[in-house]
Amino acid sequence: MAYPSKLTPESILHAALPLLETDGPDALNMRTLAARLGVQASSLYRHYPDRAALMSSLEGYATLELHAEMVRATEEVAGPAARLKAAGHRYLTYAAAHPHLYALLLAPRQPAHAIPGPGKDLWNLVLRLVGEVSGDPDDTARTVALWAYLHGSALVGLSGLLGLSGDRGGFQIGLEALIVGFAAAQASTGTAVVTFSAD
Template identity: 75%
Template sequence: MAYPSKITPRSILGVALTLLEADGPDALNMRAVASRLNVQASSLYRHYPDRAALLSAIEAQATLALHTAMSEAGERATTPQARLSAAGHAYLTYATSHPHLYALLLAPRPPAASTLGPGKNLWNLVLGLVGEVSGDPDDTPRTVALWAYLHGFALMSLSGLLGLSGDQGGFQVGLETLITGFGAAEDGAGSHVPAPLSS
């Protein structure tokens, strides 16, 4: 049996991530993690006081991984439009490749004020990418619209609603339509949000 002193937050988190990715959140508990590490469950509590704390650490790690994937994808592109498109594809790839982690990131929760951390950093990344296209560095409306589209498409992909034939290019069509519209905002009325079609 491993000595508890050899157990670190990093090693615990690594095992927890493996369990969650393989079998979902129901498979994740302190006893299962301890068993994989060959220690008593009680030895984990000085690093993570409970399962909720461990889940929070996993969420932060997953958010950082998504941030990295989107950032690196955007860095390989040469125009603002291409950067945003590449980041959008990276988002969908991450969501569909890591379904349990993605579900944890966007699990329902009460509205709360945004605080500094991985989630805020991820938001700022997407906000910046959108702003490069629209010309508004604080373009919250269009960033929300993009995020809603990406999340909706990710859920459709994960649920199997797209069937065996997949999206037939629909994701790219939708993404290009959004990005083109964002660019039109810069060419026309700046960051002005169009009025509703009906009142």
């Protein structure tokens, strides 16, 4: 008789990922997941007390993945404006490639103080990239503006509202306009230089 491998939070999470990514959150329940792993559903509760805990872990995974993707996008890219542009494009690419995972990042929640963790790390990455362009290392206002633009663009793209033609370059135009505006904050010092690399 074959016995299933020892369960760990990581093995459960990685078994849940294809269920979520293929069929969406409604298809992901503890019974289905247990069947995929070849165990009883009760075995899962030793690692995740309920489905909400599993979904929270998947959200953390998505946040880490998006962070890593945006970091990779900025590597070997010269100039603050070009790095921010590259990160913005990678954000949209990730959302399009992983719509169900991405949706977890925008799930409704009660407002709360930010705490250390993947979400805070992702925010700090974008805050740093924006600050490198604007000259303000704690440029919360412009970072919020960029977040809103990225989130909105991703959701519009995923909704299908843009039709078969897509955004026809609208995302890039908007992103570059934001970056130029951020750089204008440094204009009075004469240090603002905006250079965009080719896509």
